[in-house]
Amino acid sequence: MRDALARAWARQAIALTTLVLLWEVCSRAGLIDPFYAPPPTVIAMTFYELFAGGTIWEHIAATFSAALLGLFGGLLIGSALGFAAAMVRPLADVLEPVMILLNAIPRVILAPLFIIWFGIDLGSKVALSLVLVAVLIFFSVYSGIREVDTRLVERVQTLGGGRATLLREVYVPSVTAWVMGSLKVAVGFAFTGAVVGEFVASSRGLGYLLSFAQSTYNAAQTLALIFIIMAFVLLLFSLAGRLERWLLHWRYA
Incomplete structure (x- = not known):
């Protein structure tokens, strides 16, 4: 196994x-x-210049803060709404059409509206990331519960299992598998929301630097910033993969 991986x-x-x-x-x-398309050596020099001054870390922190807050907020809200909709049918009749509508439109076009509502600071970026993630996680949780085998539920109830047992032994493992399957996509969505929000209007962040580089036709800096964002997203992908293997150890066993 290790040889094949190597x-x-x-x-x-x-x-x-x-x-x-x-x-x-x-x-x-x-x-x-x-x-x-500047040569890689020029892009590498741009990397050095960005990090040598030290100011890049302020922009990385701004983007990371917005993306992670949006990610965790979207996970919590999407999970809560998806679970509630799956368990309470009248609530599903209200929530499902709204989520389908949000999913049907490009959510990034909400960036200008959120900037009007929350300003150009952190709030608008978090809101955009949160909406992107929450819609995805809503459908993951909603589908995860709805796809549970009804025969399994009936068997647990026949053996005396109540609602708490169903949640712990049936619904939560099913939902966890669906959510973890969508987590990597959610990470990408969170960073998309943060960077797009900064690109539209901001005073700091990697999206703000990208907007400045684009306005000055600085392809080397644009590519360097894109690679920086890709590196951090890949790092979070790796962490999400480890978390998935830990939470779903029964599947990998």
Whole structure:
């Protein structure tokens, strides 16, 4: 198992190194216009300049704060609403159409409205991230409970299991599996909301830096910031994967 994993990592590293070298050679040779796609060495220098000054950490902290607050808020609200809708049919008749409507429209277009409501500070970014995550988690929890095998529920009730036993032994494991399956997507949505909100209107954050780089046609800084965001999202993906394996150990066993 470890040997196979090591070979997979080696193949990925070789492919990535080859791609970077081809990019560098093509850009230096003029096959790719460096104005639009600067060579990796230029992007690496931009990385150094961003971190050498130290101010980048303030922007990373702003984006991280908005994304994580939106993620956790969306998880809590989406889970609560999804659970309530699945357990109380009249409530589902009200909540499900609203969530379907929110899911049908690109939620990022709500960014200007949230900025009007909550200002250009942290609140509007958290609100946008929260809405993006909450809708996803609502459907995960709602579907997770609705898809529980009714025969399993009947057997637990036949054996004397009450509502508390059903929640602990049937519904919670089912919901956990559905939520953990959506967690990585939720992480991406949370960062999307934070960065888009900062891009539209903000005084700090990685989205604000991206907006400034785009307005000055600085492709190297734009790509460097995109890679920074990708690196942090991949880190959270890894943590989410570890959490999933820990919570769903029975599945991996």
